[in-house]
Amino acid sequence: MHLQEDLLDGEPIRWLEHGAGPPVVLVHGIPTSPRLWRHVMPLVDGRSLALELAGYGSSIPDGEGRDLGLAAQADRLLRWLDLVGVESAVLVGHDLGGGVAQIAAVREPSRFSGIVLTNAVCxxxxxxxxxxxxxxxxxxxxxxPELALYPSFVQLIHRGHDDRARALESIGVHWQHYVSHGAARSLMRQVAALDVADTLAVADRLPSLGLPARVVWGDVDQFQKVEYGRRLAADLGTTLRPIPGGKHFTPEDHPEVVAAAVNDLLVPSPEDDRAH
Incomplete structure (x- = not known):
């Protein structure tokens, strides 16, 4: 698993890459980074590219003065696909990354061969x-100061995990980026950009998207309720795959379930032919 870096319209853009085969693009949310997918990517039967959203992870310093809203992130994702020469990818999103995925797919559905959403904003x-x-x-x-925010960060991570050991690992993985770049200013810059209008603007287009879809959801998530997952699944023409007892950070706690949903779309079933 290697961190790649290039310039997109003169600005740095980074992503983790692993494997070979049909392309799979994975998009993280807040307060994480591409490493959210570190346990999923080795289980995917394809070339996994986990995009780092502008202003997150190691790209936190590059977020200063840039639009970090979901619509702007979706636009960057589409332009980045051109940069890396990726066509017809399975698009996977969690949390804010799920919102970015919905927007990107609605804007240019022909760029994707399928979409997987797990505990996504919508x-x-x-x-x-x-x-x-x-x-x-x-x-x-x-x-x-950083130490004043750390207890709240730890509590947030623990509330979102049903696997305690994985939660402890996750704290170390994701906090390092905030403490390295000024946790308070970094996090406030991220949350200031969040606007529910971004997902509401594409909501009525989801039922006609026409892409093979999978929706996987931790069914006791306190942050993104499972009822929203059921609504997403219905609009996308699929059936919700609940994870009993699962909470919010499904790519970390249940990577095998998320990877199985992705691999389903790398080998389309007959009912998925309707989209093509």
Missing amino acids: YDSWPIPSVKAMQRGAPVLRYL
Whole structure:
């Protein structure tokens, strides 16, 4: 698994890459990075490319002064596909990355061979209350020292995991980017860009998207309720695959389930032929 870097319209863009075969593009959310997919990518039967959203992970410093909203991130994703020469990829999204995936797929469905969404933001499901509170308090919170935010970060991660060992691993993986680049300012910059209008703008286009789809959901997620997963699945013409007892960070706690959904679309079933 290697971190790749290039320039997109003069600005740095990074992604993790692993494997060979049909392309699979994976998009993370907040407060994570491409390493969210570190346990999924080795299980995928294809060439996995996990995009790092602008202003996240090792790209946090590059987020200053840039539009970090979901619609802008989707536009970058589409232009990045041209940069890396990827065509007809299976598109996979979690959390905010699921919103980015919906927008990108609606804008250019011909670029994708299928879509997998897991505990994704959608419709009016977000921002969650804790993020709204951060948005309201951003003018003050951005000046807090890193240690003041760390307990809240730890609590958020634990609330989103049903596997405690994986949660502890996740804290170390994802906090390092924030503490390296100024946690308070970085996180506040990210949350300030979040606007539910981005997913609402494409919601009525999902039923006519016409792409083979899989929707996988931790069914006790406190952040993105399973009812939203059922609605997404229905709109995308598929059946929800619940993960009993699963919480929010499914790519870390249940990578085998997420990878199985991706691999399903790398070998399309007869019912998926309707999209082509």
